[in-house]
Amino acid sequence: MSKKLLFVIAGPRLAGCTAFAARTAAEAARAAGSEVTIVELPKVKGGTTGCISCYGCQRSAEYRCVLDDGMSELVASVPQYDAVVIASPVFFFSISCQAKAFLDRFFCLIKHREDGSIATPLGRVGLAFITTSGGDEDDSGVRNIYGTMRDCAAFLGSGEPKFLYYGLCGDPAVFKADPANAEKAAAFGRSL
Secondary structure (H helix, E strand, O other): OOOEEEEEEOOOOOOOHHHHHHHHHHHHHHHOOOEEEEEEHHHOOOOOOOOOOOOOHHHOOOOOOOOOOHHHHHHHHHHHOOEEEEEEEOEOOEOOHHHHHHHHHHHHHOEEOOOOOEEOOOOOOEEEEEEEOOOOOOOOOHHHHHHHHHHHHHHHOOOOOEEEEEOOOOOHHHHHHOHHHHHHHHHHHHHO
16 A cells, blocks of 8 residues: 655745655655645745744634644644654754644644643654755754754654755755755655
């Protein structure tokens, strides 16, 4: 049975290095037999609006954000996928505002129980992350992203997340012209 994969391009430059790596990985996953959906967060209504802590989602049995926007629709669809691949450049030692807004909205996909445990439909949904940075692994902040994604996956019970990282990225045209970058992304896509 083929896997259903959601690729979320969560950087503002839709022709940049991160978007290129995400699309290349998605194409390879599709060629390997997966059913792939690609969403570009900058084009989604509410794509930079994170959780506003209204707790409306917690007062409902439904796993859905109460905000009426495209981000709510997108997040509500996440449980139908086998894995979600979030593609974000490193922005000032962390993920982009679009990626942060997307992850913050996952709050609607958990319900707090009276005994302190949580209920979530995300335990079977794998997490993966594609990121690029201008610096390297030691000085870019990508390790903060690794920690955030591991903590998120552990909290949701979705297993160890997968990572694809490119450091010292510069001009997107140069990045895209290097066949090693495309092959690395394609191998990642096939591994999902």
